[in-house]
Amino acid sequence: CNNCHHIESYPKQNNAGPPLTNLNEKLDKEWVAKWIQNPQSFRFNTWMPHFFNQDNNSSPEMIERNNSEIYAMTEYLFKDNPKKKNNSSKFIGNVESGEKLFNAVGCMGCHMVDNNSKNYDYSNLSYEPLISRYGYDVNEMTRYELLKNQGPNLIGLGSKTDAEWIYNWIKNPSDYNHETRMPNLRLSHEEAANITAYLLTLKNNEFDDIKPPLYNKDIMKNIAKGWLIKSYPEVDALSKLEKMNESEITQY
Numbered sequence: 001c002n003n004c005h006h007i008e009s010y011p012k013q014n015n016a017g018p019p020l021t022n023l024n025e026k027l028d029k030e031w032v033a034k035w036i037q038n039p040q041s042f043r044f045n046t047w048m049p050h051f052f053n054q055d056n057n058s059s060p061e062m063i064e065r066n067n068s069e070i071y072a073m074t075e076y077l078f079k080d081n082p083k084k085k086n087n088s089s090k091f092i093g094n095v096e097s098g099e100k101l102f103n104a105v106g107c108m109g110c111h112m113v114d115n116n117s118k119n120y121d122y123s124n125l126s127y128e129p130l131i132s133r134y135g136y137d138v139n140e141m142t143r144y145e146l147l148k149n150q151g152p153n154l155i156g157l158g159s160k161t162d163a164e165w166i167y168n169w170i171k172n173p174s175d176y177n178h179e180t181r182m183p184n185l186r187l188s189h190e191e192a193a194n195i196t197a198y199l200l201t202l203k204n205n206e207f208d209d210i211k212p213p214l215y216n217k218d219i220m221k222n223i224a225k226g227w228l229i230k231s232y233p234e235v236d237a238l239s240k241l242e243k244m245n246e247s248e249i250t251q252y
Contacts, residue, residue: 001073004048006179016047019177020077026165026176028083033074033212037066042160042207044117045153064216068223071215075250083162091163091196098198105185107195110150113202151182156204167196217246224249 004017023032034041039048052066102108157166168175171192173182187195221241228237244252 015179019179022176023077024080024083026083026161028085029074029078030212031160032077033070034207034210036070036073037213041210042156042204043153045114064219065223067213068215068219070213072220072223072250075247079251085162086164087162087200088164091167091193092200093190093193093195093197095194095197095201098194098196101191101195102198105187105191105195110182111152111154112149113154115155154199155202156207157202158200159202159204159208163196163200166199167192170195215250220246221249224252227252 001020004015006015006019006021035048037052038050039046040050052070053063057063057066165176169182170185171187172184173180174184224244225237225241228241231237232240241249
């Protein structure tokens with residue numbers, strides 16, 4: 001995670017992904033757990049890799065362990081107060097006006113709203129994607145296509161966060177992430193509220209219906225045991241483990 005994201009306890013520079021230090025201001029635990037489990041189930045063209053339910057960790061036993069690991073990561077990211085969604089009407093304007101503004105003020109210069117995923121038949125490709133000059137695409141990406149990929153595809157945004165966060169983000173992105181490349185468009189309250197209203201309509205109902213992964217207390221304890229034994233003599237590790245409560249085990 002630290003390779004691409006800024007985490008407060010692991011300082012570094014040049015993060016490919018957004019910072020995770022204020023995640024509880026933007027997202028709720030359920031969404032984050034489902035995202036970690038399968039990012040492509042929310043956004044098909046995300047850059048975030050898919051770590052779980054792969055060929056080498058998809059047995060029933062591994063799925064139970066993975067779910068406990070996902071739960072532990074989510075709890076770690078939400079050490080502070082969990083997100084409470086705020087869809088107050090003061091942040092929400094007119095949907096139609098918001099869509100027109102979204103297409104007029106420059107949002108589409110860096111973002112797309114594209115639900116059309118590409119299904120590659122790897123056995124019948126006329127080129128080798130891993131060594132192709134153009135990656136997974138057969139044609140070279142144009143400068144315009146590159147620009148549209150500067151920011152994330154905004155599909156499903158209304159299922160991801162709330163009106164308050166979207167409104168504050170588009171009003172002044174650097175208040176949330178001072179290293180963001182997204183510019184301050186100097187929008188009025190009405191303009192920001194209208195764009196917020198439009199973006200809230202971009203739902204991912206299939207993702208909403210997915211149940212978040214559940215953890216197993218015994219498996220979580222066994223995972224913590226494995227990490228403790230890597231750091232301490234086994235007798236000391238087991239002694240420490242027995243003194244931990246459920247929350248401490250999960251955070252460890």
